Amino acid sequence: VRKRKAIVTAATTLFLRSGYQGTSMDQVAALAGVSKQTVYKQFADKERLFGEVVSGISGRVDAFIADATATLNATVDLPGDLRDLARRYVVAVMQPEVLQLRRLMISEANRFPDLGRAYYERGPERVVAALARAFHDLTNRGLLSAADPLLAARHFAFLVLSIPMDRALVCGDAAQFSRSELESLADSGVAVFLAAHGVARQSRL
Amino acid sequence: VRKRKAIVTAATTLFLRSGYQGTSMDQVAALAGVSKQTVYKQFADKERLFGEVVSGISGRVDAFIADATATLNATVDLPGDLRDLARRYVVAVMQPEVLQLRRLMISEANRFPDLGRAYYERGPERVVAALARAFHDLTNRGLLSAADPLLAARHFAFLVLSIPMDRALVCGDAAQFSRSELESLADSGVAVFLAAHGVARQSRL
Numbered sequence: 001v002r003k004r005k006a007i008v009t010a011a012t013t014l015f016l017r018s019g020y021q022g023t024s025m026d027q028v029a030a031l032a033g034v035s036k037q038t039v040y041k042q043f044a045d046k047e048r049l050f051g052e053v054v055s056g057i058s059g060r061v062d063a064f065i066a067d068a069t070a071t072l073n074a075t076v077d078l079p080g081d082l083r084d085l086a087r088r089y090v091v092a093v094m095q096p097e098v099l100q101l102r103r104l105m106i107s108e109a110n111r112f113p114d115l116g117r118a119y120y121e122r123g124p125e126r127v128v129a130a131l132a133r134a135f136h137d138l139t140n141r142g143l144l145s146a147a148d149p150l151l152a153a154r155h156f157a158f159l160v161l162s163i164p165m166d167r168a169l170v171c172g173d174a175a176q177f178s179r180s181e182l183e184s185l186a187d188s189g190v191a192v193f194l195a196a197h198g199v200a201r202q203s204r205l
Numbered sequence: 206v207r208k209r210k211a212i213v214t215a216a217t218t219l220f221l222r223s224g225y226q227g228t229s230m231d232q233v234a235a236l237a238g239v240s241k242q243t244v245y246k247q248f249a250d251k252e253r254l255f256g257e258v259v260s261g262i263s264g265r266v267d268a269f270i271a272d273a274t275a276t277l278n279a280t281v282d283l284p285g286d287l288r289d290l291a292r293r294y295v296v297a298v299m300q301p302e303v304l305q306l307r308r309l310m311i312s313e314a315n316r317f318p319d320l321g322r323a324y325y326e327r328g329p330e331r332v333v334a335a336l337a338r339a340f341h342d343l344t345n346r347g348l349l350s351a352a353d354p355l356l357a358a359r360h361f362a363f364l365v366l367s368i369p370m371d372r373a374l375v376c377g378d379a380a381q382f383s384r385s386e387l388e389s390l391a392d393s394g395v396a397v398f399l400a401a402h403g404v405a406r407q408s409r410l
Binding site: 100102103105106107109110113116117119120124148151154155158159162163166167169170171172173188189191192193195196197 | 315318
């Protein structure tokens with residue numbers, strides 16, 4: 001188990017630094033300090049090892065989803081809770097290694113579309129699906145108006161993430177956003193979302 | 206001039222297919238049917254040639270901006286005109302070679318951040334700036350309510366583009382959207398934008 005973890009840690013470092021094609025099983029074995037046989041015994045091929053790396057990084061997704069769902073289910077101040085959620089969401093997605101994983105998937109999308117789809121389903125799409133379930137429940141409780149909760153969840157996600165994420169992806173590390181800039185962008189995205197889907201005065205009932 | 210055009214066309218094909226690092230001036234010369242000396246006479250180095258390729262593809266941006274600006278300046282049905290504009294915008298951005306250019310910039314962002322910034326300023330940012338000017342004027346005319354026109358323009362752009370663009374970037378060609386799907390997503394983005402920034406009944410005055 002310790003060896004397995006060392007292999008995944010080494011592979012994460014190498015894939016994010018050198019890309020999928022630029023990383024060999026030999027390099028992973030060397031950085032993890034194990035034999036190549038051990039790597040192949042744990043992971044049948046590079047694609048499976050890469051899948052494990054993606055899972056590892058998207059492990060944080062579970063914590064975020066659990067937290068977001070609990071917060072929205074128990075909300076007594078939906079605008080405030082949506083702003084908190086949006087701020088945590090954009091700060092999480094703008095972490096350098098999360099951005100770099102997304103950049104890597106985009107770089108390799110033409111050669112390895114299955115990897116891209118697997119990443120999309122395990123990461124971004126799971127968050128959107130969880131938000132959609134929460135928006136559906138909030139609509140049933142009369143706290144939100146989202147006739148199409150999945151579409152509303154996608155709009156929410158991109159209103160909150162897109163401005164800094166798109167610039168950072170294209171412009172690289174030069175596109176630095178301070179935490180307060182990210183939070184201000186998140187707040188402005190939530191304001192647009194609530195203009196479309198909010199229920200007037202629901203937090204003052 | 207004819208040789209210059211042949212060089213840019215060849216370079217566009219090669220950069221989009223093989224990436225920046227995967228393309229050599231030799232290959233460009235060969236595909237363009239000119240000597241390497243001719244390539245270097247026209248373009249001092251690969252970076253300048255790449256800049257020309259980016260300019261060529263973003264040449265379409267000028268036509269889009271001129272059209273969008275004229276439409277919004279003369280609007281008598283803002284919701285309808287915004288929907289038309291949004292539909293044309295997303296269809297243009299989802300063209301395979303536009304997507305592939307964006308994917309290329311994202312892939313190379315860490316190694317060549319200057320290229321990414323140049324692309325961002327010549328392409329996406331110019332559209333957003335033009336929309337911001339139009340939203341500012343519409344607000345002055347009482348047809349729109351955008352206190353921060355640049356922020357409103359960014360929200361508009363990502364509401365209209367992000368859902369299909371993000372999926373296509375990550376999942377590759379497998380993420381096919383029909384024209385009617387793109388148009389429906391554009392319409393839904395405009396509806397959210399107008400909920401936040403619309404002026405009630407302005408089109409019925």
